[in-house]
Amino acid sequence: MDSALGRIENLAHHLEINDTAAPITTASVGHIAALPVLDKDKVARLKLMLLAHPSDEVMETRRQIMEVMKEPLFTPQLYATIPEFREITLQRVKRLASSNILKLDELMTKFRKFVMFQDSLVYCDMSMAVKSSVQWGLFGGSVACLGTERHRSYFTAIDTAEMLGCFALTELGHGSNVKGVETTATYDEATKEFVIHTPQDTAQKIWIGNAAQHGTHATVFANLYVRGASHGLHPFLVAIRDPATGKTLKGITAADCGPKMGLDGVDNGRLWFDNVRVPGENLLNKFGDVDARGNYTTPIANPNVRFNAMLEALIGGRVTVSSMAMNASKMGLEIAIKYALQRRQFGAPKEELLIDYLSHQRRLFPLVAATYAYGISVNYVAGRFANRDERDARDVFLLACGFKATATWHRARTLQICREACGGMGFAASNKIGVLRNDADVDLTYEGDNTVLMQAVAKALLVEFKSYFTGSKRITGMLSYTYAKGHIGIFLRNKNFYVKRLHTEAHLLDAEMLLDAFIYREFKLLRMVVKSLRSKVKNEKMTGAKAWNQSLDLVQQLATAYVERVTIERFLDEIQKSDDGVKPILNLMCILFALTKIEDDMGWFLSNKYFAPVKAQAINSAINKICGMMREHALPLVEAFDIPAHLMTAPIANDYIAHYSNPKNY
Amino acid sequence: MDSALGRIENLAHHLEINDTAAPITTASVGHIAALPVLDKDKVARLKLMLLAHPSDEVMETRRQIMEVMKEPLFTPQLYATIPEFREITLQRVKRLASSNILKLDELMTKFRKFVMFQDSLVYCDMSMAVKSSVQWGLFGGSVACLGTERHRSYFTAIDTAEMLGCFALTELGHGSNVKGVETTATYDEATKEFVIHTPQDTAQKIWIGNAAQHGTHATVFANLYVRGASHGLHPFLVAIRDPATGKTLKGITAADCGPKMGLDGVDNGRLWFDNVRVPGENLLNKFGDVDARGNYTTPIANPNVRFNAMLEALIGGRVTVSSMAMNASKMGLEIAIKYALQRRQFGAPKEELLIDYLSHQRRLFPLVAATYAYGISVNYVAGRFANRDERDARDVFLLACGFKATATWHRARTLQICREACGGMGFAASNKIGVLRNDADVDLTYEGDNTVLMQAVAKALLVEFKSYFTGSKRITGMLSYTYAKGHIGIFLRNKNFYVKRLHTEAHLLDAEMLLDAFIYREFKLLRMVVKSLRSKVKNEKMTGAKAWNQSLDLVQQLATAYVERVTIERFLDEIQKSDDGVKPILNLMCILFALTKIEDDMGWFLSNKYFAPVKAQAINSAINKICGMMREHALPLVEAFDIPAHLMTAPIANDYIAHYSNPKNY
Numbered sequence A, B: 001m002d003s004a005l006g007r008i009e010n011l012a013h014h015l016e017i018n019d020t021a022a023p024i025t026t027a028s029v030g031h032i033a034a035l036p037v038l039d040k041d042k043v044a045r046l047k048l049m050l051l052a053h054p055s056d057e058v059m060e061t062r063r064q065i066m067e068v069m070k071e072p073l074f075t076p077q078l079y080a081t082i083p084e085f086r087e088i089t090l091q092r093v094k095r096l097a098s099s100n101i102l103k104l105d106e107l108m109t110k111f112r113k114f115v116m117f118q119d120s121l122v123y124c125d126m127s128m129a130v131k132s133s134v135q136w137g138l139f140g141g142s143v144a145c146l147g148t149e150r151h152r153s154y155f156t157a158i159d160t161a162e163m164l165g166c167f168a169l170t171e172l173g174h175g176s177n178v179k180g181v182e183t184t185a186t187y188d189e190a191t192k193e194f195v196i197h198t199p200q201d202t203a204q205k206i207w208i209g210n211a212a213q214h215g216t217h218a219t220v221f222a223n224l225y226v227r228g229a230s231h232g233l234h235p236f237l238v239a240i241r242d243p244a245t246g247k248t249l250k251g252i253t254a255a256d257c258g259p260k261m262g263l264d265g266v267d268n269g270r271l272w273f274d275n276v277r278v279p280g281e282n283l284l285n286k287f288g289d290v291d292a293r294g295n296y297t298t299p300i301a302n303p304n305v306r307f308n309a310m311l312e313a314l315i316g317g318r319v320t321v322s323s324m325a326m327n328a329s330k331m332g333l334e335i336a337i338k339y340a341l342q343r344r345q346f347g348a349p350k351e352e353l354l355i356d357y358l359s360h361q362r363r364l365f366p367l368v369a370a371t372y373a374y375g376i377s378v379n380y381v382a383g384r385f386a387n388r389d390e391r392d393a394r395d396v397f398l399l400a401c402g403f404k405a406t407a408t409w410h411r412a413r414t415l416q417i418c419r420e421a422c423g424g425m426g427f428a429a430s431n432k433i434g435v436l437r438n439d440a441d442v443d444l445t446y447e448g449d450n451t452v453l454m455q456a457v458a459k460a461l462l463v464e465f466k467s468y469f470t471g472s473k474r475i476t477g478m479l480s481y482t483y484a485k486g487h488i489g490i491f492l493r494n495k496n497f498y499v500k501r502l503h504t505e506a507h508l509l510d511a512e513m514l515l516d517a518f519i520y521r522e523f524k525l526l527r528m529v530v531k532s533l534r535s536k537v538k539n540e541k542m543t544g545a546k547a548w549n550q551s552l553d554l555v556q557q558l559a560t561a562y563v564e565r566v567t568i569e570r571f572l573d574e575i576q577k578s579d580d581g582v583k584p585i586l587n588l589m590c591i592l593f594a595l596t597k598i599e600d601d602m603g604w605f606l607s608n609k610y611f612a613p614v615k616a617q618a619i620n621s622a623i624n625k626i627c628g629m630m631r632e633h634a635l636p637l638v639e640a641f642d643i644p645a646h647l648m649t650a651p652i653a654n655d656y657i658a659h660y661s662n663p664k665n666y
């Protein structure tokens, strides 16, 4: 590690002269003019943009799923007990199955449709959305993406929910570090079966959706042993319950994860396997198999690469979770803003609308802008995933990690702030925001713990950084843009005393200037991480792993810097492609997003002398000014989220006084 | 407003020369030496400090209440339905009543005992804690603090919970702006009764604890009319349900607030009054009365001052909520740290403990330090309240506002971070953190919405600022310390180029230097608010109210600056008084608290040129270093929270592998 890092750092010093990549031109979005009213036509354009410019088929999927959710089965049941709620959720998922809207094989061929199906469910109920994603995404996805032709026969039973499945990877002892799971699958040459076994209690599968009650099958990840040799983790399809009786099968012990802080409609459970035998063909054998002669075969010899390939094949789940998180944010914001537009408190003669308080604007509007910004990026990642080929699998994987963490943290913050912004009303379950926050909170943890995902992003940036200098890789990866532009433009500009202090409005509202700041930060942080690792290894004699663990503050900052830079690039790109009518409002939000992210990290920008104090102060005023400008457009901006009226059931998003005037309502 | 502000600003310019107050000496805590082990004796001292050095009687209260909570009635019932949970909560509160531990009149005479009673309940269940605080704090408190001798006869029935009460202030139309409530109480001279009436649906009382099901009585706030003249809000004791049948009485309509995002053991409800007659003596008449001849009488002629006096009399509830929030934070942190000390993930040959990751330390340790810091301050506020006299009622009121907002926001952040730091386990209801977070979330809103409370703090600071310059008030109020020290020392020091850049360890870890930074920020923000108001009124021709609403970003910052400055002062004061054995660890935490708060707001300090970039960077490293030093002391530091083992039921705070090895457990 030591010498490689040293090499990187030395190279970094030669940066300005070494760079030969052609600079990429940024779209300059110009300055802010008076904003035209967002009429119906413009809102319609924003809607399509936020839905990622869907094809007719994807739109039709959306229409259908929204239609199904009009049925009485889907009305909120806030008083349901845990067992009742689980039953209702099961019935809802079965109804989704019977609607025939989605087919499992479309998960691979029509990913956009799959995401639309999943994220639409969020507007109705999170438990249903998660149980559905366990069935079609995690369980179905593992059969479809890790299995081969011989497993296609299961697709129909999965689509009809006749087979209800689990995805059993996490164990009591190992969550984030999945490579450490201990369950074993030993090949029995005599019977051509695999014997699935839980060697000790830390190897119990835990948190498995559908495992406590409803699951009939599970994809179980276990360490494959063939003739005494270990081949690492592989997925096995295991029957766990008799569909007729609901009883667990021989050798299977299931336990309940019990009540949770949310998502109580999902029956998460634990599983132990006592030498459970499954037929040889139940190995989901895309990445590894045992042939007729009992030999282990694999298309990918390196076990680490093989395991990564398996995880990358499942990355669609992570993208879907990001998109679901975006919709949860949209729901919270639309409710909070619609309430702020009718709720008055304090002031005479007529009390003020909440939305007219600067503090309220500053609480909500940057979140609206960020929801547009991340929404565009998450759509981009979904698109990259849908159209991926092998060459960019790694890039897509890392985009998916970075945006999953970012979208879900944004979701958590947004729902919390929205709940507080609605005062006591935000605490009512019927007003949706609070319950959504409780239910969705797990998205910070599952499909990859956010802190751990951000480390993966940073690690990949370092690898790319290195390969850039060693010339071992073309510059089209995660960093290409940063590099092409970064070295030539930014470092020089940073040294310009005049620009550092410049704070005219035109300058502050210039998207190019803002993007430069993000590129600069990412690049500088990359160098800081390298330097920190190097000094810890060299001067403090730490191991590479220890040096990494002691640099995690910088590592997290670096990953954030990367995600935010990509977000602004994507936003600018989307603006360039968009209709002139909506360009001004999109510009405004892109700039608000960039300015508030800079403000959040102003200590960094100032202590790294990228801005002078006078500029920092001007940025603060610019944010207030933009918030004031957004005030008139707040309603159409959230209406463009396009949440159907029949799912916008929160009383405070409607005429709440009329609603609460009836003592029967709550 | 304009001219007053102008005056203030002009005066502010003459600051340095005008100041004559003697500088107050700060305790310098010196530099950090190697820290001694926190043995049993030292932990015992920390425990007493965190419990605010309780008297024997208060300790005995604690012992008794903890003992009661060992009974089976108090074991967690995580599967309870909403109706069941409400019933369990009712039974628990009745059991608290029958324990005879607390008497209502002690709310006024032994406030420390009351707080200890209330905040201990948090460790068991938040719904019970809140229902108890409604009974003894809000309802009992209103009878005790707003009533007079003639209402003492109710005390016994309240203590035995024979009378179960509501505190009915908030209405559908008015929450934060309580002065706007619309319920009327019209004096009927003929019968000497008051007629309580809900004139329209916006005047329905809403969110009232105990109102949906269990309450037999309510303190109802209504606008008093005597002979056609309005006298503003007054509290009336109103019977609302027949205790025998549980039916609402004639003229009363009750409705249920329904399921919530937490706290479902409390039956929050809504109330309408249709010309309900109550006897004359049911006016809680401490601050206003109707005499035998039908004349309105009051000890406080000014209706605004009168209403404020009423609210100030009830401020104990706000202090209690702060103390409850501190205990919720303690619970979350103790669980998260105990888990981090046994959970291993990643790394070879042996996996690393979570607590050894720098990122984990940075997530949790500053929160431990802040919990000590705010804990000390909240104890201080409780002490000031317990010993208040009329002269400092206003100061205590504002301290209570500022620290309620700060303690509850800290609680929200702490529990969220703790929940994430425990990964999937943090999502289990049995592991407490998540449910506590859901239940406690309302503390951000009730007993005064945090955003609104912070405005009240800032407003008071401006008033004090003004009176300081006009000489109309002695300088012993909220700002005294800042002023005495602020002008002479800080402004001069700020101009010192050398100190700005100084970043030796000894300097960075010097408590005096850190306190100076907080004093400087508060003082500068005060001036900035004044300047902003003035310029908006004068140059932009806004009304005073509008200028205020458009300065709310600065206003919130100012209030935060005030609270944090007071927190550090209190912490330093506590350290000075404490035993030498625990001084080093308390120093370390005080400095960590100060440094992380500075880091959070580094953009401000740098853009106001209080620090130079080089110093900012050094602060960042110092935080990492201190986190490393705290590692060895993390366990004793959370054990000093002194949460009894029988309430530390979270499996992950104990041997979680043993627990989950049994499939019956969850």
Ligand SMILES: Cc1cc2nc3c(=O)[nH]c(=O)nc-3n(C[C@H](O)[C@H](O)[C@H](O)COP(=O)(O)OP(=O)(O)OC[C@H]3O[C@@H](n4cnc5c(N)ncnc54)[C@H](O)[C@@H]3O)c2cc1C
Pocket (backbone or CB within 6 Å): A134, A138, A167, A168, A169, A170, A174, A175, A176, A177, A206, A207, A208, A209, A263, A268, A442, A445, A446, A447, A448, A449, A450, A451, A452, B343, B345, B346, B354, B357, B359, B360, B420, B421, B422, B423, B424, B425, B427
């Ligand atoms: C409701 C729910 C549903 C779930 N559904 C499923 C399912 O259907 N199937 C399935 O297989 N799993 C499921 N999971 C499990 C989920 O995927 C895991 O919880 C997740 O992977 C995190 O693992 P963990 O809980 O063991 O946390 P850990 O890995 O133990 O992490 C705990 C904490 O330590 C931190 N940490 C860990 N490693 C590091 C490091 N190297 N550096 C810094 N910090 C670190 C993390 O940030 C985290 O805060 C579910 C979980 C929940 C709560």
Ligand SMILES: Cc1cc2nc3c(=O)[nH]c(=O)nc-3n(C[C@H](O)[C@H](O)[C@H](O)COP(=O)(O)OP(=O)(O)OC[C@H]3O[C@@H](n4cnc5c(N)ncnc54)[C@H](O)[C@@H]3O)c2cc1C
Pocket (backbone or CB within 6 Å): A343, A345, A346, A354, A357, A359, A360, A420, A421, A422, A423, A424, A425, A427, B134, B138, B167, B168, B169, B170, B174, B175, B176, B177, B206, B207, B208, B209, B263, B268, B442, B445, B446, B447, B448, B449, B450, B451, B452
């Ligand atoms: C579970 C629960 C229990 C409760 N128990 C009781 C009880 O027993 N008795 C009782 O009387 N009440 C009770 N309440 C009511 C509680 O006191 C109110 O909810 C609280 O006072 C806030 O009022 P509001 O909900 O009307 O919010 P609002 O005042 O409408 O505030 C809504 C939002 O607007 C913002 N806002 C308001 N004014 C301003 C301003 N001037 N500037 C900037 N921002 C502003 C606030 O920050 C907030 O985010 C309870 C509430 C809950 C949720």
